Amino acid sequence: MIRVPILMYHAVDDDPAAACVRPSRFEEQMAYLSKAGYVSVDLDAVHDYLSQGATLPQKPIVITFDDGYRDNVEIAYPILKKYGMCATIYLATGHLGYSNRWNAGDGVAQRPLLTWEEVCSAAGNPILSFQAHTCSHPKLTRIPPDQVREELGRSKQMIEERLGRECHHFAYPYGDYDDTVRDAAEEAGFLTACTTRWGHNRPGDDLFSLYRIGVRNGDSLRDFKRILGEPPPLWKYYWLRLRAKVAGKPDGDGKSAW
Numbered sequence: 001m002i003r004v005p006i007l008m009y010h011a012v013d014d015d016p017a018a019a020c021v022r023p024s025r026f027e028e029q030m031a032y033l034s035k036a037g038y039v040s041v042d043l044d045a046v047h048d049y050l051s052q053g054a055t056l057p058q059k060p061i062v063i064t065f066d067d068g069y070r071d072n073v074e075i076a077y078p079i080l081k082k083y084g085m086c087a088t089i090y091l092a093t094g095h096l097g098y099s100n101r102w103n104a105g106d107g108v109a110q111r112p113l114l115t116w117e118e119v120c121s122a123a124g125n126p127i128l129s130f131q132a133h134t135c136s137h138p139k140l141t142r143i144p145p146d147q148v149r150e151e152l153g154r155s156k157q158m159i160e161e162r163l164g165r166e167c168h169h170f171a172y173p174y175g176d177y178d179d180t181v182r183d184a185a186e187e188a189g190f191l192t193a194c195t196t197r198w199g200h201n202r203p204g205d206d207l208f209s210l211y212r213i214g215v216r217n218g219d220s221l222r223d224f225k226r227i228l229g230e231p232p233p234l235w236k237y238y239w240l241r242l243r244a245k246v247a248g249k250p251d252g253d254g255k256s257a258w
């Protein structure tokens with residue numbers, strides 16, 4: 001059974017904020033994925049695999065960005081293209097052309113979001129897919145159900161009208177959802193919804209509670225391999241076993257240290 005990792009990024013920039021990944025790190029990660037044989041797939045392919053058993057490459061990888069920061073197109077896009085990766089950008093449609101105003105009151109640094117003109121222009125690139133992340137970026141479990149429906153339906157509709165193509169995928173702001181919000185996402189006509197819950201996705205998993213793997217600012221390449229669930233190379237496994245034997249420790253020690 002193929003396990004599908006969905007990576008979650010926000011901004012790609014030299015800003016030291018936790019939600020930003022440095023461009024040099026991002027490039028290192030994309031280069032690694034390409035070299036390690038990962039094949040970039042989109043959420044339509046993941047939906048078809050998880051729900052209908054459609055074929056998927058042996059080592060699939062899904063790359064997602066939340067919110068719609070301008071650097072996703074200016075900085076991440078050329079790197080994605082260089083390494084043959086495709087990506088999904090979830091847009092907080094009501095804030096496009098402004099910034100991440102929803103968390104300005106919490107002292108979070110403000111970063112420019114894409115404008116609609118930039119989204120429409122970037123949507124011409126086949127490796128970028130623009131999907132929905134509500135209009136105002138609320139905590140969906142804290143607002144009444146009719147408002148939840150409005151947030152989901154309106155962001156979907158705006159993307160479809162502006163881009164002239166269907167919008168099938170959604171990500172819960174803050175990863176905040178419950179059964180009511182989950183059902184609203186399905187009723188709004190989406191095919192999948194991503195959470196911020198950590199993990200890989202397997203056939204039989206709920207398409208409206210997809211797991212993701214968040215990449216953080218401080219993650220080294222070694223951390224990145226570990227969060228992807230990459231097993232250590234065989235030589236390292238045996239070397240650690242040998243070292244544990246010499247040190248008189250049980251065999252398991254070295255393996256768990258990875």
Ligand SMILES: [Zn+2]
Nearest residue numbers: 066067173174
């Ligand atoms: Zn968000």
